[in-house]
Amino acid sequence: MGERGKDDEMKHRKTNVEAVEPVAPKPETQDSMTRPATNPHKPEARLGREVQARIGQQLRAMYDDVVNQGVPDHIADLVRRLGDHNQN
Amino acid sequence: MKLDPAIRDQVLGTVPSLRAFAISLCGNIDRADDLVQETLLRALAHIDSFEPGTNMPAWLFTILRNLFRSEYRKRRREVEDADGRYAETLKSHPEQTGRVEFEEFRVALAKLPADQREALILVGASGFSYDDAAAICGCAVGTIKSRVNRARTRLADLLAIEGADDFGPDRATRAVLAGGGRN
Numbered sequence: 693m694g695e696r697g698k699d700d701e702m703k704h705r706k707t708n709v710e711a712v713e714p715v716a717p718k719p720e721t722q723d724s725m726t727r728p729a730t731n732p733h734k735p736e737a738r739l740g741r742e743v744q745a746r747i748g749q750q751l752r753a754m755y756d757d758v759v760n761q762g763v764p765d766h767i768a769d770l771v772r773r774l775g776d777h778n779q780n
Numbered sequence: 781m782k783l784d785p786a787i788r789d790q791v792l793g794t795v796p797s798l799r800a801f802a803i804s805l806c807g808n809i810d811r812a813d814d815l816v817q818e819t820l821l822r823a824l825a826h827i828d829s830f831e832p833g834t835n836m837p838a839w840l841f842t843i844l845r846n847l848f849r850s851e852y853r854k855r856r857r858e859v860e861d862a863d864g865r866y867a868e869t870l871k872s873h874p875e876q877t878g879r880v881e882f883e884e885f886r887v888a889l890a891k892l893p894a895d896q897r898e899a900l901i902l903v904g905a906s907g908f909s910y911d912d913a914a915a916i917c918g919c920a921v922g923t924i925k926s927r928v929n930r931a932r933t934r935l936a937d938l939l940a941i942e943g944a945d946d947f948g949p950d951r952a953t954r955a956v957l958a959g960g961g962r963n
Binding site for chain 1: 782783785788791792795796797799800803804813816817820821824881882885886889900901904905906932935936939940
């Protein structure tokens with residue numbers, strides 16, 4: 693039963709490790725280098741065009757949301773002030 | 781001596797994108813603006829080391845990322861934003877259409893490991909080439925490509941599963957974070 697407890701603990705550890713940081717990637721073998729980006733062992737790695745396009749759109753929309761705010765006044769002032777008194 | 785106005789304009793022109801990147805790293809708009817300010821102070825103090833004609837955005841992004849990383853090492857537990865604080869920061873923009881879908885996306889993005897999210901944003905949103913992104917992150921081009929691929933795959937998985945939040949590992953992770961996330 694002690695063994696069983698250990699097994700459970702291992703399982704939990706594994707889950708936590710995966711959640712925090714990916715396991716270090718295995719060195720690329722010659723075989724995988726010559727293949728396209730899709731991984732034959734993971735069918736979910738092959739993304740539909742539609743899904744990829746949607747991810748790209750959402751990503752840019754979110755990013756542009758901030759970009760469109762332009763340069764906040766205090767930052768513009770800071771750059772001008774520093775530029776005027778540049779020591780170089 | 782005054783800063784060359786052309787250089788100054790290049791710096792100012794990079795600020796909006798620099799902020800967007802900073803927010804994606806920090807998950808907090810106030811800290812992101814502090815980080816941007818600190819980056820600009822550092823950059824302008826060392827403007828001589830910028831070679832005119834080279835890539836100003838890549839130069840500033842590199843400085844910002846390095847500053848963030850050195851701070852991150854000191855404050856790791858605060859910065860870990862797997863609890864979706866990144867999603868929280870950008871929550872209320874009523875002009876956005878498709879709010880629900882957008883929210884799902886932000887929550888999913890916040891669940892990615894920091895390295896993958898960073899790579900995906902540099903390439904997919906900031907518009908850097910793989911080469912530039914690799915230079916900014918101080919790693920090999922192949923590493924950036926693999927991070928971007930993994931990020932896309934993971935996002936697709938997270939977004940494809942309806943109610944992904946209700947599945948085991950995420951719920952367990954969230955419970956842990958909710959219990960001990962803030963000190």
